[in-house]
Amino acid sequence: MIKRVFILCVLAVGLLMQSCEDKTLTDLSVKYESLMLPVGESARIKVTFTPEDADNVLLVWSSSNESVATVKDGVVSFVGVGTAVITVSCGNISKTIHVEGAIRSLSVAVPEGTEIHVGAEFTLTTTPDPVDAQVSVVWSSDNEAVATVSSTGEVTVVGNGTANITATAGPVVVTYPVVCENLLESAIGYWEFDDPSSIGKPIKGKPLVPQGEGIKWVEGPSADNLAIEVPMHEYIIADLTNAKPNGGPESETPQTDRAYQWSMMMDFRLPTVGGYYYTQHGGVNMGDGDFFVRYRSDQIDAGKGSYIPIIAGNPAEPYTPWIRMVITCNNAVFRMYCNGVEVAKEGGGYPLVQDLDARYSLPVRSLLYIFGEPNGTTADGKPNFAASDDDKPFPCAAIAFWDKTLSAGQVQALGGIAH
Numbered sequence: 001m002i003k004r005v006f007i008l009c010v011l012a013v014g015l016l017m018q019s020c021e022d023k024t025l026t027d028l029s030v031k032y033e034s035l036m037l038p039v040g041e042s043a044r045i046k047v048t049f050t051p052e053d054a055d056n057v058l059l060v061w062s063s064s065n066e067s068v069a070t071v072k073d074g075v076v077s078f079v080g081v082g083t084a085v086i087t088v089s090c091g092n093i094s095k096t097i098h099v100e101g102a103i104r105s106l107s108v109a110v111p112e113g114t115e116i117h118v119g120a121e122f123t124l125t126t127t128p129d130p131v132d133a134q135v136s137v138v139w140s141s142d143n144e145a146v147a148t149v150s151s152t153g154e155v156t157v158v159g160n161g162t163a164n165i166t167a168t169a170g171p172v173v174v175t176y177p178v179v180c181e182n183l184l185e186s187a188i189g190y191w192e193f194d195d196p197s198s199i200g201k202p203i204k205g206k207p208l209v210p211q212g213e214g215i216k217w218v219e220g221p222s223a224d225n226l227a228i229e230v231p232m233h234e235y236i237i238a239d240l241t242n243a244k245p246n247g248g249p250e251s252e253t254p255q256t257d258r259a260y261q262w263s264m265m266m267d268f269r270l271p272t273v274g275g276y277y278y279t280q281h282g283g284v285n286m287g288d289g290d291f292f293v294r295y296r297s298d299q300i301d302a303g304k305g306s307y308i309p310i311i312a313g314n315p316a317e318p319y320t321p322w323i324r325m326v327i328t329c330n331n332a333v334f335r336m337y338c339n340g341v342e343v344a345k346e347g348g349g350y351p352l353v354q355d356l357d358a359r360y361s362l363p364v365r366s367l368l369y370i371f372g373e374p375n376g377t378t379a380d381g382k383p384n385f386a387a388s389d390d391d392k393p394f395p396c397a398a399i400a401f402w403d404k405t406l407s408a409g410q411v412q413a414l415g416g417i418a419h
Contacts, residue, residue, distance in 0.1 A: 025054035028093055035076070036100040036171060039130060042077040045097060047088060062087045068101045078102075081133040102170040103128040103135055116157060116180050117413040124153040124176060126167055135169040142166070147178040160185075183402075183410055187265075188243045190400040193217070193228040200236065204400075208370070209237040211385075220397045221267065221322040221417045227395040233386045235372030243364040243403035247331045249356055257365035258358055263328045263406040267397040267417055268293070269321060293325065322397070322417045330405040332356040339416035342408060362401065370399065 027050040035043060049057060061071045065084035070077050076086055078101040086097040107127045114122045128135050139149045146163035148156050155165060160182040164175045184190050189205030196217050200208030212234030220227040230236060247260030270293065326337040336343055362368070373391040374383035385391070397417070406414075 023051060023053055023055040025057055025090055025093065026050050028088070028090060028095060030088060030095045030097055032097050034098040034100075036102055037078045038102050038104040038171075039078050039081060039133075040104065042075055045071075045074045045076060045086065045088065047074065047095075057090055060089050062089075069099050081128075081130070081135065100170070103130065103133050103172055105129045106135070106137075106167060106169050106172045106174045108165075108167050108174050108176045110176070115407050115409040116178060117183075117407070117409045118157055118159060118180060119413055120155075120157040120180075120409055122155055124149075124155060124165065124167070126153070126169070126174075128169065128172075138168045140166045140168070146180055183406070183414055184400060186402065187400040188403050189238060189240055190398075192225075192398045193396065194220070194224075194226050196226070199228065205242060206239045209239070211235050211237060211372075218395050220395070221269075225397055227268075227397040229393040229395055230371040230391075231393050232391050233388070235385055235391070236370045238368040238370055238399075238401070240362065240364055240368055240401060240403075243362065243401070245364050246403065248358070248361065257363065258361040259364050259403045260331045260356070260361045261329060261403070261405045262362040263326060263402040263404065263411075265324065265326045265398070265400040265414060267322060267324050267399075268394055269323060270394050272392070324414065324416050326406065326411045326414060328405050328411065329360065329362070334360070335408075337408075337411045340412040340414065342411075362403065364403065368401075371396075 029048045029050075031046040032043075037043060047059060059074070061074060063069050063071050063076075063084050063086055065082060066079075068078070068080045068082040068084040069086065070079060071086050074088070076097075076099060078099070081101050081103055083098065083100045086099055088095055088097075106129070109125050109127070111122050111125075114120070124139075126135075126137050137153070139151060139153050141147055141149045141163050143161060143163035144158075146157065146159045146161040147165065148158060149165050153167070155178060157178060157180050160180050162180075163178045165178055167174045167176070185204065187204050190203045191200065191205075191208055192203060193199065195201055198207075199210050199215060202208070210230075212231065214231040214234050215236075216229050216231075217226045218229050243259050243262075245256055245259055248258055324339050328335045328337075369383065369385075371391060371393075372383075372385050373388040374385045375387040376384050378384045
């Protein structure tokens with residue numbers, strides 16, 4: 001009997017010892033192999049044991065870079081941008097988690113005063129959160145036909161349309177849209193004279209209405225283009241009532257019938273020396289309230305009651321090149337450009353700033369006369385174009401108007417003759 005009890009006891013001790021051995025930790029695993037979170041965030045690392053009910057498990061946690069991530073009782077706190085290795089160990093068993101602290105956000109800024117137009121160049125800057133984070137930004141453009149971007153954020157606008165410039169810093173992706181409008185498409189009126197069957201057919205805006213029967217087609221700026229000549233005492237009426245009124249004297253604000261901020265483009269050439277070639281007129285002539293160009297023996301003039309040289313010429317040679325002239329008006333500030341280059345400068349008796357005068361504004365509730373220079377009124381009170389001897393004919397290939405003041409960069413983007 002005693003022998004039998006002894007045997008049972010030995011068996012029980014053996015089973016007990018075997019059970020204890022099974023609860024010794026043989027391995028452990030962690031939930032993540034790698035982890036990336038923004039600064040300020042935290043995550044708990046779950047640890048699984050083998051066996052699950054292992055005894056005497058004492059986990060020790062450590063971080064290789066506590067300026068990036070700290071760890072306590074399995075909770076990893078991201079305190080900075082960068083990388084670190086989190087290690088958890090028990091005895092001679094350990095596992096590692098590669099962690100990365102990322103920025104919370106990234107803002108993209110464009111330099112103040114940047115104008116978006118074809119040919120514009122500017123550098124986008126980034127500011128991370130936190131602001132002292134050292135980050136590497138990768139730049140890209142989704143439409144390089146509109147805008148390209150260098151590895152340092154330098155943007156070059158090369159075409160019209162929209163391009164999304166993307167800045168990527170780790171998990172943070174920010175997009176800056178570059179929208180470059182087609183300036184001629186944004187005009188309130190745009191006409192080219194390539195169709196002999198229709199003088200006033202618009203590309204934008206309302207049809208032009210010829211006044212007279214003598215308008216003729218002539219050779220344009222290229223073999224594929226035509227131009228028109230409007231004889232003396234005839235003219236074309238432009239209806240710009242789709243324009244928005246703007247600017248003007250404070251006493252007249254808000255304006256309802258005039259645009260004091262406007263721009264005009266005309267492609268033309270002047271065939272003869274001397275004489276005045278009228279481009280547009282806002283109403284009855286009262287003190288030269290109009291815009292004209294003139295070919296002198298030494299230069300091309302443009303003006304609105306004063307002479308402003310826009311092109312220097314050689315008196316010994318006839319002046320024949322085509323010109324893209326742009327006039328911009330910003331209330332009482334007038335600028336004139338030739339083939340994208342500003343040519344009317346302060347000084348020399350040609351001030352850019354003149355008195356604010358409705359005669360130099362753009363009519364948006366009445367009609368605009370192009371190629372005409374009325375001199376007073378007829379007996380029935382209408383503009384008297386037959387009394388003028390200044391509106392000499394000249395070839396014109398295109399005309400456009402805007403109810404806004406184009407910037408120098410936008411005028412430069414229009415360039416020269418673009419047919």
